[in-house]
Amino acid sequence: MNRVCIIVAILCGFAAVEATADDPETRADIERLVKQLQASSRQERQAAEKQLLEFGPRILPILPPADLQRSASARAGLRRIRLQLEKAKAVASIQASQFQLSGKHSLKQIFNALIAETSNELDYSKLSEEKLSDSYDVGDKPVAFWPFIDRLAKAFQLSMKPNDGGGIQFDHGESVLNEVQYSGAFRIQATQAKYRKIFGNDQEKMLSIRLALLSEPRLRPLFLTYSPGDFQAEINGRPLQVRSRTAKLELPLGEGGAESRLKLDFSTAASQSQKQVQLSGQLSMLVAAGTERIEFTRIDKSAGVSRRRGGVTAILQQAKQTADTINVRIAISYERGGPAFESHRTWVFHNSAYLDVGGQKVQYEDFRNPLQAGKSVIVEYIFPRNDLAISECRFVYEAPTLLINVPIKVDFKKLAIDDSTP
Numbered sequence: 166m167n168r169v170c171i172i173v174a175i176l177c178g179f180a181a182v183e184a185t186a187d188d189p190e191t192r193a194d195i196e197r198l199v200k201q202l203q204a205s206s207r208q209e210r211q212a213a214e215k216q217l218l219e220f221g222p223r224i225l226p227i228l229p230p231a232d233l234q235r236s237a238s239a240r241a242g243l244r245r246i247r248l249q250l251e252k253a254k255a256v257a258s259i260q261a262s263q264f265q266l267s268g269k270h271s272l273k274q275i276f277n278a279l280i281a282e283t284s285n286e287l288d289y290s291k292l293s294e295e296k297l298s299d300s301y302d303v304g305d306k307p308v309a310f311w312p313f314i315d316r317l318a319k320a321f322q323l324s325m326k327p328n329d330g331g332g333i334q335f336d337h338g339e340s341v342l343n344e345v346q347y348s349g350a351f352r353i354q355a356t357q358a359k360y361r362k363i364f365g366n367d368q369e370k371m372l373s374i375r376l377a378l379l380s381e382p383r384l385r386p387l388f389l390t391y392s393p394g395d396f397q398a399e400i401n402g403r404p405l406q407v408r409s410r411t412a413k414l415e416l417p418l419g420e421g422g423a424e425s426r427l428k429l430d431f432s433t434a435a436s437q438s439q440k441q442v443q444l445s446g447q448l449s450m451l452v453a454a455g456t457e458r459i460e461f462t463r464i465d466k467s468a469g470v471s472r473r474r475g476g477v478t479a480i481l482q483q484a485k486q487t488a489d490t491i492n493v494r495i496a497i498s499y500e501r502g503g504p505a506f507e508s509h510r511t512w513v514f515h516n517s518a519y520l521d522v523g524g525q526k527v528q529y530e531d532f533r534n535p536l537q538a539g540k541s542v543i544v545e546y547i548f549p550r551n552d553l554a555i556s557e558c559r560f561v562y563e564a565p566t567l568l569i570n571v572p573i574k575v576d577f578k579k580l581a582i583d584d585s586t587p
Contacts (some may be wrong), residue, residue, distance in 0.1 A: 195224055202243065203236035214242050222254035244473075251475035255455025255567035261350045262310040262381055266303050272321060273297035276335075283310055285382045286332030296321065296337065310381055311352040315345060327424050332382045344580060348573045350381040351450070356426075358442060359583040363432075370435045372398065372405060372582065374444060376575070378425040385453040385565060387512050389416040389425045396446030396575070398431045400439045405431035440584055444577045453512065453565035460521075461560045464493060475566025476500040482543070486555040490530075491520065493560050494545040499568055513542045517563040520548050527553070 194216075201213035217224070228250075231243035262283035266275065276289050276297075289297065301320055303313075314333070318325055324338040344355035357375035380386045394410040408430040416425055427448070457474040461467050464484035471480040480496040497513060514534065520527040529546040 192227060195227060199229060199239065202239040210238055210242060214246060217246050218249060222250045225250050225254065248475065251455060251457060251566050255475055256569065258454045259350060259384065259452055259569060259571055263307045264310060264313055265307040267305040269300050269302045271298050271300050275301060275303060275317065283383065285310060286330065288328055288332050288334045291336045309347065311347050327379065344577065346577065350384060351573050352379045353575055355577055355580050358580050368435055369432050370437065372431045372433050372442065374429040376427040378427065386418050387451045387453055388418055389448060389450050390414065391427060391448035393429055396429055396444065399443045400437065405433050407431050438584060440582050441579045442582055444575060444580050446575045448573050450571045450573055452569050452571050454569050455566040456563055457566050459562045459564060463556065464558055464560045465555045476568065477564050477566050479562055479564065481560065484555060484560065486550065489550055491548045491550050491553060491555050491558065492545055494543065495562060496541055496543045497564065498541040514544065518546050519561055521559040521561050522553060522557055
Protein backbone atom coordinates (compact mmCIF):
# COMPACT_ATOMS: atom_id res chain seq x y z
CA MET A 166 0.00 0.00 0.00
CA ASN A 167 1.53 3.34 -1.02
CA ARG A 168 1.69 6.45 1.16
CA VAL A 169 -1.31 8.19 -0.44
CA CYS A 170 -3.49 5.12 0.11
CA ILE A 171 -2.36 4.88 3.74
CA ILE A 172 -3.31 8.52 4.36
CA VAL A 173 -6.70 8.05 2.68
CA ALA A 174 -7.32 4.96 4.79
CA ILE A 175 -6.45 6.87 7.95
CA LEU A 176 -8.80 9.70 6.98
CA CYS A 177 -11.62 7.21 6.37
CA GLY A 178 -10.98 5.64 9.74
CA PHE A 179 -10.83 9.10 11.34
CA ALA A 180 -14.28 9.90 9.95
CA ALA A 181 -15.69 6.58 11.13
CA VAL A 182 -14.36 6.58 14.68
CA GLU A 183 -15.97 9.25 16.83
CA ALA A 184 -13.73 8.87 19.89
CA THR A 185 -12.34 12.00 21.46
CA ALA A 186 -9.06 12.47 23.27
CA ASP A 187 -10.94 13.66 26.38
CA ASP A 188 -12.92 10.43 26.63
CA PRO A 189 -11.56 8.34 29.58
CA GLU A 190 -12.41 5.13 27.74
CA THR A 191 -10.43 6.28 24.72
CA ARG A 192 -7.45 7.19 26.89
CA ALA A 193 -7.57 3.75 28.50
CA ASP A 194 -7.69 2.09 25.06
CA ILE A 195 -4.71 4.12 23.87
CA GLU A 196 -2.66 3.24 26.97
CA ARG A 197 -3.49 -0.44 26.46
CA LEU A 198 -2.56 -0.35 22.77
CA VAL A 199 0.70 1.52 23.43
CA LYS A 200 1.67 -1.23 25.89
CA GLN A 201 0.74 -3.79 23.25
CA LEU A 202 3.37 -2.22 20.96
CA GLN A 203 5.91 -3.85 23.29
CA ALA A 204 4.50 -7.36 22.76
CA SER A 205 6.87 -10.13 21.78
CA SER A 206 4.53 -11.18 18.97
CA ARG A 207 4.87 -9.18 15.76
CA GLN A 208 1.22 -9.90 14.94
CA GLU A 209 0.11 -8.33 18.24
CA ARG A 210 2.28 -5.26 17.66
CA GLN A 211 0.90 -4.78 14.15
CA ALA A 212 -2.67 -5.14 15.41
CA ALA A 213 -2.03 -2.46 18.07
CA GLU A 214 -0.50 -0.10 15.50
CA LYS A 215 -3.47 -0.59 13.15
CA GLN A 216 -5.99 0.15 15.92
CA LEU A 217 -4.13 3.28 17.03
CA LEU A 218 -4.11 4.58 13.46
CA GLU A 219 -7.86 4.01 13.23
CA PHE A 220 -8.46 6.56 16.00
CA GLY A 221 -7.22 9.25 13.62
CA PRO A 222 -5.28 12.51 14.18
CA ARG A 223 -7.37 13.55 17.20
CA ILE A 224 -5.27 11.31 19.47
CA LEU A 225 -2.00 13.10 18.58
CA PRO A 226 -2.07 15.31 21.72
CA ILE A 227 -2.22 12.30 24.04
CA LEU A 228 0.16 9.93 22.29
CA PRO A 229 3.20 9.47 24.56
CA PRO A 230 6.59 10.60 23.22
CA ALA A 231 8.34 7.79 21.38
CA ASP A 232 11.72 8.63 22.97
CA LEU A 233 10.39 7.87 26.47
CA GLN A 234 9.54 4.26 25.63
CA ARG A 235 11.94 1.62 26.92
CA SER A 236 11.00 -0.89 24.24
CA ALA A 237 12.64 -0.40 20.84
CA SER A 238 9.55 -1.82 19.11
CA ALA A 239 7.27 0.65 20.95
CA ARG A 240 9.55 3.58 20.03
CA ALA A 241 9.57 2.58 16.36
CA GLY A 242 5.83 1.92 16.32
CA LEU A 243 4.94 5.25 17.93
CA ARG A 244 7.17 7.13 15.49
CA ARG A 245 5.42 5.48 12.53
CA ILE A 246 1.99 6.15 14.02
CA ARG A 247 2.71 9.81 14.75
CA LEU A 248 4.18 10.34 11.29
CA GLN A 249 1.13 8.88 9.53
CA LEU A 250 -1.38 10.70 11.75
CA GLU A 251 0.39 14.04 11.25
CA LYS A 252 0.31 13.53 7.50
CA ALA A 253 -3.37 12.57 7.63
CA LYS A 254 -4.08 15.69 9.70
CA ALA A 255 -2.26 17.84 7.13
CA VAL A 256 -4.21 16.30 4.23
CA ALA A 257 -7.51 16.86 6.07
CA SER A 258 -6.60 20.51 6.68
CA ILE A 259 -6.69 21.39 2.96
CA GLN A 260 -10.30 20.25 2.48
CA ALA A 261 -13.06 22.85 2.21
CA SER A 262 -14.17 24.15 5.62
CA GLN A 263 -17.72 23.24 6.64
CA PHE A 264 -19.87 25.66 8.61
CA GLN A 265 -23.10 25.10 10.49
CA LEU A 266 -25.11 27.61 12.54
CA SER A 267 -28.84 27.00 12.78
CA GLY A 268 -31.50 29.69 12.74
CA LYS A 269 -31.52 33.47 12.49
CA HIS A 270 -28.52 35.53 13.62
CA SER A 271 -27.07 38.99 13.12
CA LEU A 272 -24.40 39.41 10.46
CA LYS A 273 -21.83 40.13 13.19
CA GLN A 274 -22.72 36.91 15.02
CA ILE A 275 -22.44 34.98 11.76
CA PHE A 276 -19.01 36.45 10.98
CA ASN A 277 -17.74 35.63 14.48
CA ALA A 278 -19.09 32.09 14.28
CA LEU A 279 -17.42 31.64 10.87
CA ILE A 280 -14.08 32.83 12.23
CA ALA A 281 -14.31 30.53 15.27
CA GLU A 282 -15.47 27.44 13.38
CA THR A 283 -13.33 27.65 10.23
CA SER A 284 -10.21 29.52 11.52
CA ASN A 285 -10.49 31.81 8.50
CA GLU A 286 -9.63 35.48 9.08
CA LEU A 287 -12.53 37.78 8.16
CA ASP A 288 -12.29 41.56 8.58
CA TYR A 289 -15.65 43.34 8.85
CA SER A 290 -14.31 46.52 10.48
CA LYS A 291 -15.46 48.69 7.54
CA LEU A 292 -19.09 47.66 7.92
CA SER A 293 -21.51 49.90 9.84
CA GLU A 294 -23.09 48.73 13.09
CA GLU A 295 -26.45 49.00 11.38
CA LYS A 296 -25.35 46.56 8.70
CA LEU A 297 -23.78 44.20 11.25
CA SER A 298 -26.98 44.12 13.30
CA ASP A 299 -29.09 42.96 10.33
CA SER A 300 -30.23 39.37 10.72
CA TYR A 301 -30.05 36.41 8.35
CA ASP A 302 -31.45 32.88 8.47
CA VAL A 303 -28.51 30.56 7.84
CA GLY A 304 -30.64 27.40 7.71
CA ASP A 305 -29.79 24.22 9.56
CA LYS A 306 -27.53 22.29 7.16
CA PRO A 307 -23.71 22.34 6.94
CA VAL A 308 -22.39 24.53 4.13
CA ALA A 309 -18.97 24.91 2.54
CA PHE A 310 -17.07 28.12 3.36
CA TRP A 311 -16.86 29.89 -0.03
CA PRO A 312 -20.43 29.27 -1.25
CA PHE A 313 -21.73 30.54 2.09
CA ILE A 314 -19.50 33.64 1.97
CA ASP A 315 -20.86 34.47 -1.48
CA ARG A 316 -24.41 33.95 -0.22
CA LEU A 317 -23.78 36.46 2.57
CA ALA A 318 -22.18 38.96 0.20
CA LYS A 319 -25.20 38.79 -2.10
CA ALA A 320 -27.78 38.95 0.69
CA PHE A 321 -26.16 41.95 2.42
CA GLN A 322 -24.75 43.69 -0.69
CA LEU A 323 -21.14 43.40 0.41
CA SER A 324 -17.93 43.66 -1.56
CA MET A 325 -14.93 41.61 -0.57
CA LYS A 326 -11.25 41.40 -1.39
CA PRO A 327 -8.10 39.86 0.13
CA ASN A 328 -6.33 42.13 2.63
CA ASP A 329 -2.61 42.45 3.33
CA GLY A 330 -2.77 40.09 6.29
CA GLY A 331 -4.06 37.15 4.26
CA GLY A 332 -7.70 37.52 5.34
CA ILE A 333 -10.84 38.70 3.56
CA GLN A 334 -11.88 42.37 3.88
CA PHE A 335 -15.60 43.15 3.62
CA ASP A 336 -17.02 46.55 2.72
CA HIS A 337 -20.27 48.15 1.63
CA GLY A 338 -20.97 47.73 -2.05
CA GLU A 339 -22.25 44.77 -4.01
CA SER A 340 -19.81 42.07 -5.08
CA VAL A 341 -19.75 40.86 -8.66
CA LEU A 342 -20.75 37.24 -8.10
CA ASN A 343 -21.39 36.13 -11.67
CA GLU A 344 -19.11 33.49 -13.16
CA VAL A 345 -17.95 32.02 -9.84
CA GLN A 346 -17.28 28.38 -9.06
CA TYR A 347 -15.61 26.38 -6.31
CA SER A 348 -13.05 23.60 -6.11
CA GLY A 349 -12.58 22.38 -2.55
CA ALA A 350 -11.09 25.19 -0.45
CA PHE A 351 -10.62 27.41 -3.53
CA ARG A 352 -12.86 29.99 -5.20
CA ILE A 353 -12.44 30.65 -8.93
CA GLN A 354 -13.95 33.71 -10.58
CA ALA A 355 -13.87 34.55 -14.27
CA THR A 356 -13.13 38.28 -14.25
CA GLN A 357 -12.92 38.68 -18.03
CA ALA A 358 -13.90 36.94 -21.24
CA LYS A 359 -13.45 39.36 -24.11
CA TYR A 360 -12.70 39.35 -27.83
CA ARG A 361 -9.58 41.25 -28.87
CA LYS A 362 -8.08 42.07 -32.25
CA ILE A 363 -4.80 40.47 -33.28
CA PHE A 364 -2.54 43.09 -34.84
CA GLY A 365 -1.81 42.30 -38.48
CA ASN A 366 -4.24 39.36 -38.64
CA ASP A 367 -7.58 39.95 -40.37
CA GLN A 368 -8.57 36.26 -40.32
CA GLU A 369 -8.51 35.65 -36.57
CA LYS A 370 -9.15 37.39 -33.29
CA MET A 371 -8.32 36.47 -29.72
CA LEU A 372 -10.65 35.42 -26.91
CA SER A 373 -8.94 36.67 -23.75
CA ILE A 374 -10.05 35.00 -20.49
CA ARG A 375 -8.88 36.04 -17.03
CA LEU A 376 -9.44 34.04 -13.85
CA ALA A 377 -8.98 35.10 -10.21
CA LEU A 378 -8.28 32.41 -7.63
CA LEU A 379 -8.72 32.72 -3.86
CA SER A 380 -7.92 30.12 -1.22
CA GLU A 381 -9.50 29.98 2.22
CA PRO A 382 -7.50 32.47 4.35
CA ARG A 383 -6.42 29.74 6.84
CA LEU A 384 -4.40 27.97 4.14
CA ARG A 385 -0.80 28.71 3.17
CA PRO A 386 -0.68 28.44 -0.62
CA LEU A 387 2.92 28.77 -1.83
CA PHE A 388 2.69 28.90 -5.59
CA LEU A 389 0.41 28.08 -8.47
CA THR A 390 1.45 26.12 -11.55
CA TYR A 391 -0.47 25.75 -14.78
CA SER A 392 -0.10 25.34 -18.50
CA PRO A 393 -2.47 26.93 -21.05
CA GLY A 394 -2.36 23.55 -22.81
CA ASP A 395 -4.27 22.03 -19.87
CA PHE A 396 -7.31 24.18 -20.68
CA GLN A 397 -9.97 23.73 -23.33
CA ALA A 398 -12.44 26.30 -24.65
CA GLU A 399 -15.43 25.54 -26.88
CA ILE A 400 -18.03 27.68 -28.61
CA ASN A 401 -21.10 25.79 -29.79
CA GLY A 402 -19.19 22.52 -29.37
CA ARG A 403 -16.26 23.66 -31.53
CA PRO A 404 -12.85 23.79 -29.80
CA LEU A 405 -10.77 26.95 -29.93
CA GLN A 406 -7.00 26.89 -30.36
CA VAL A 407 -5.21 27.80 -27.15
CA ARG A 408 -2.29 30.20 -27.48
CA SER A 409 1.09 29.46 -25.78
CA ARG A 410 0.01 25.82 -25.41
CA THR A 411 3.37 24.49 -24.22
CA ALA A 412 4.13 27.25 -21.70
CA LYS A 413 4.58 26.14 -18.06
CA LEU A 414 3.80 28.98 -15.66
CA GLU A 415 4.61 29.27 -11.95
CA LEU A 416 3.10 32.06 -9.87
CA PRO A 417 4.65 32.48 -6.40
CA LEU A 418 2.05 33.81 -4.01
CA GLY A 419 4.17 35.11 -1.14
CA GLU A 420 3.08 35.08 2.50
CA GLY A 421 -0.64 35.49 3.02
CA GLY A 422 -1.61 33.79 -0.24
CA ALA A 423 -2.99 36.85 -2.04
CA GLU A 424 -5.34 36.48 -4.97
CA SER A 425 -3.84 34.64 -7.95
CA ARG A 426 -4.64 35.80 -11.47
CA LEU A 427 -4.45 33.55 -14.52
CA LYS A 428 -4.28 34.53 -18.19
CA LEU A 429 -5.68 32.29 -20.91
CA ASP A 430 -5.88 33.29 -24.56
CA PHE A 431 -7.55 31.43 -27.42
CA SER A 432 -7.70 32.04 -31.17
CA THR A 433 -10.99 32.11 -33.05
CA ALA A 434 -12.31 33.31 -36.39
CA ALA A 435 -12.50 37.07 -36.84
CA SER A 436 -16.19 36.71 -37.66
CA GLN A 437 -16.95 34.95 -34.36
CA SER A 438 -19.75 36.72 -32.49
CA GLN A 439 -21.06 34.15 -30.02
CA LYS A 440 -21.61 35.47 -26.50
CA GLN A 441 -20.87 32.32 -24.49
CA VAL A 442 -17.90 29.99 -24.16
CA GLN A 443 -17.38 26.74 -22.28
CA LEU A 444 -14.07 26.62 -20.38
CA SER A 445 -12.57 23.63 -18.59
CA GLY A 446 -9.15 22.65 -17.31
CA GLN A 447 -7.00 22.01 -14.29
CA LEU A 448 -4.21 23.74 -12.43
CA SER A 449 -2.20 22.89 -9.32
CA MET A 450 -1.54 24.74 -6.07
CA LEU A 451 1.35 23.81 -3.76
CA VAL A 452 0.07 24.25 -0.21
CA ALA A 453 2.02 24.10 3.06
CA ALA A 454 -0.31 22.20 5.39
CA GLY A 455 -0.58 20.82 8.90
CA THR A 456 1.38 23.29 11.05
CA GLU A 457 2.84 21.61 14.16
CA ARG A 458 4.93 22.76 17.11
CA ILE A 459 8.52 21.49 17.19
CA GLU A 460 10.21 22.04 20.55
CA PHE A 461 13.82 21.80 21.73
CA THR A 462 14.68 21.83 25.45
CA ARG A 463 18.08 22.57 27.06
CA ILE A 464 19.13 24.18 23.83
CA ASP A 465 22.64 24.90 25.13
CA LYS A 466 23.25 21.12 25.25
CA SER A 467 21.12 20.00 22.28
CA ALA A 468 23.36 20.64 19.26
CA GLY A 469 22.64 18.00 16.64
CA VAL A 470 19.27 16.97 18.08
CA SER A 471 16.62 16.41 15.41
CA ARG A 472 12.84 16.44 15.59
CA ARG A 473 10.49 15.17 12.90
CA ARG A 474 6.85 16.09 12.35
CA GLY A 475 5.08 14.68 9.30
CA GLY A 476 7.22 15.44 6.26
CA VAL A 477 9.49 18.04 7.91
CA THR A 478 12.66 17.50 9.93
CA ALA A 479 14.20 20.21 12.12
CA ILE A 480 17.79 19.90 13.39
CA LEU A 481 19.08 22.23 16.08
CA GLN A 482 22.59 22.94 14.83
CA GLN A 483 23.74 25.41 17.45
CA ALA A 484 22.54 27.61 20.29
CA LYS A 485 24.92 30.12 21.83
CA GLN A 486 24.77 33.04 24.19
CA THR A 487 26.61 36.34 23.77
CA ALA A 488 26.66 39.42 25.96
CA ASP A 489 23.55 40.81 24.23
CA THR A 490 21.89 38.00 22.29
CA ILE A 491 20.92 34.34 22.22
CA ASN A 492 21.49 32.90 18.74
CA VAL A 493 19.78 29.70 17.59
CA ARG A 494 20.65 28.06 14.27
CA ILE A 495 18.27 25.47 12.87
CA ALA A 496 18.19 23.39 9.67
CA ILE A 497 14.78 22.68 8.12
CA SER A 498 14.35 19.91 5.57
CA TYR A 499 11.23 18.80 3.70
CA GLU A 500 10.64 15.41 2.08
CA ARG A 501 9.13 17.12 -0.93
CA GLY A 502 11.55 19.24 -2.90
CA GLY A 503 12.15 19.75 -6.59
CA PRO A 504 13.11 22.78 -8.71
CA ALA A 505 9.83 24.62 -8.13
CA PHE A 506 10.10 24.31 -4.35
CA GLU A 507 13.74 25.44 -4.46
CA SER A 508 12.77 28.54 -6.46
CA HIS A 509 10.04 29.66 -4.07
CA ARG A 510 11.07 28.73 -0.52
CA THR A 511 11.21 32.20 1.02
CA TRP A 512 7.92 31.27 2.74
CA VAL A 513 10.04 29.21 5.18
CA PHE A 514 11.26 32.48 6.72
CA HIS A 515 7.69 33.31 7.76
CA ASN A 516 7.33 30.23 9.96
CA SER A 517 6.89 31.12 13.62
CA ALA A 518 10.00 30.76 15.83
CA TYR A 519 10.46 31.92 19.42
CA LEU A 520 12.02 31.20 22.78
CA ASP A 521 9.77 29.86 25.54
CA VAL A 522 10.93 30.99 28.97
CA GLY A 523 8.61 29.80 31.71
CA GLY A 524 5.59 30.09 29.40
CA GLN A 525 6.57 33.55 28.14
CA LYS A 526 7.34 34.01 24.46
CA VAL A 527 10.47 35.87 23.41
CA GLN A 528 10.35 36.86 19.74
CA TYR A 529 13.47 37.07 17.59
CA GLU A 530 14.82 40.47 16.52
CA ASP A 531 16.48 39.34 13.32
CA PHE A 532 17.48 36.25 11.36
CA ARG A 533 20.20 35.19 8.97
CA ASN A 534 20.02 32.66 6.15
CA PRO A 535 23.52 31.23 5.70
CA LEU A 536 22.46 28.39 3.39
CA GLN A 537 19.72 27.22 1.03
CA ALA A 538 20.41 23.94 -0.73
CA GLY A 539 18.07 21.40 -2.30
CA LYS A 540 15.27 20.56 0.12
CA SER A 541 16.96 22.23 3.09
CA VAL A 542 17.13 25.72 4.54
CA ILE A 543 19.32 26.88 7.43
CA VAL A 544 18.15 29.84 9.49
CA GLU A 545 19.88 31.51 12.42
CA TYR A 546 17.51 33.40 14.73
CA ILE A 547 18.82 36.23 16.90
CA PHE A 548 16.95 36.86 20.17
CA PRO A 549 17.53 39.66 22.69
CA ARG A 550 19.17 38.24 25.78
CA ASN A 551 17.56 40.56 28.34
CA ASP A 552 19.39 38.83 31.22
CA LEU A 553 18.02 35.44 30.15
CA ALA A 554 20.03 32.30 30.84
CA ILE A 555 20.24 30.09 27.77
CA SER A 556 19.85 27.00 29.97
CA GLU A 557 16.33 28.16 30.91
CA CYS A 558 15.16 28.61 27.32
CA ARG A 559 13.18 26.28 25.10
CA PHE A 560 13.28 26.92 21.37
CA VAL A 561 9.95 26.48 19.59
CA TYR A 562 9.57 26.28 15.83
CA GLU A 563 6.13 26.04 14.22
CA ALA A 564 6.19 24.60 10.72
CA PRO A 565 3.87 23.05 8.15
CA THR A 566 4.47 19.30 8.19
CA LEU A 567 3.56 18.57 4.59
CA LEU A 568 3.81 20.24 1.18
CA ILE A 569 0.87 19.09 -0.94
CA ASN A 570 0.06 19.68 -4.59
CA VAL A 571 -3.68 20.34 -4.66
CA PRO A 572 -5.40 19.90 -8.04
CA ILE A 573 -7.97 22.62 -8.79
CA LYS A 574 -10.57 21.95 -11.44
CA VAL A 575 -12.07 24.69 -13.61
CA ASP A 576 -15.36 24.05 -15.39
CA PHE A 577 -17.44 26.99 -16.59
CA LYS A 578 -20.34 25.68 -18.69
CA LYS A 579 -21.61 29.04 -19.95
CA LEU A 580 -19.10 31.81 -19.53
CA ALA A 581 -20.46 35.15 -20.81
CA ILE A 582 -18.28 36.91 -23.41
CA ASP A 583 -18.06 40.68 -23.50
CA ASP A 584 -18.35 41.46 -27.20
CA SER A 585 -17.85 45.22 -26.87
CA THR A 586 -15.13 46.74 -29.03
CA PRO A 587 -11.77 46.73 -27.21
